[in-house]
Amino acid sequence: MSAIRTPVSVHRRIWHMVHHEHMSERQIMALTHVSRDTIRRLKNIDPDNRPAPVTKATKRPRVFRCPHCGARVIQKCLACRLRGDV
Numbered sequence: 001m002s003a004i005r006t007p008v009s010v011h012r013r014i015w016h017m018v019h020h021e022h023m024s025e026r027q028i029m030a031l032t033h034v035s036r037d038t039i040r041r042l043k044n045i046d047p048d049n050r051p052a053p054v055t056k057a058t059k060r061p062r063v064f065r066c067p068h069c070g071a072r073v074i075q076k077c078l079a080c081r082l083r084g085d086v
Helices: 008-019 025-032 036-042 078-083
Strands: none
Touching (some): 008 025, 008 036, 025 036
């Protein structure tokens, strides 16, 4: 899934076309050059109550494999540190 967000101005325009002008998804797609899937998703979300964008602070930490034991870890493998392998 793409992390690119639709600008609020485009979202408001789509919202207006769907709810006030009663345009079809194909008509909106032709005018805005936004995919029908995105239009379907946005027409159910109020543009003034959009969820906050994901920032670096809210992203999940990077998980990798420990080179010594193969366990999935976030930082240095605690098990290897306790055994003294690292």
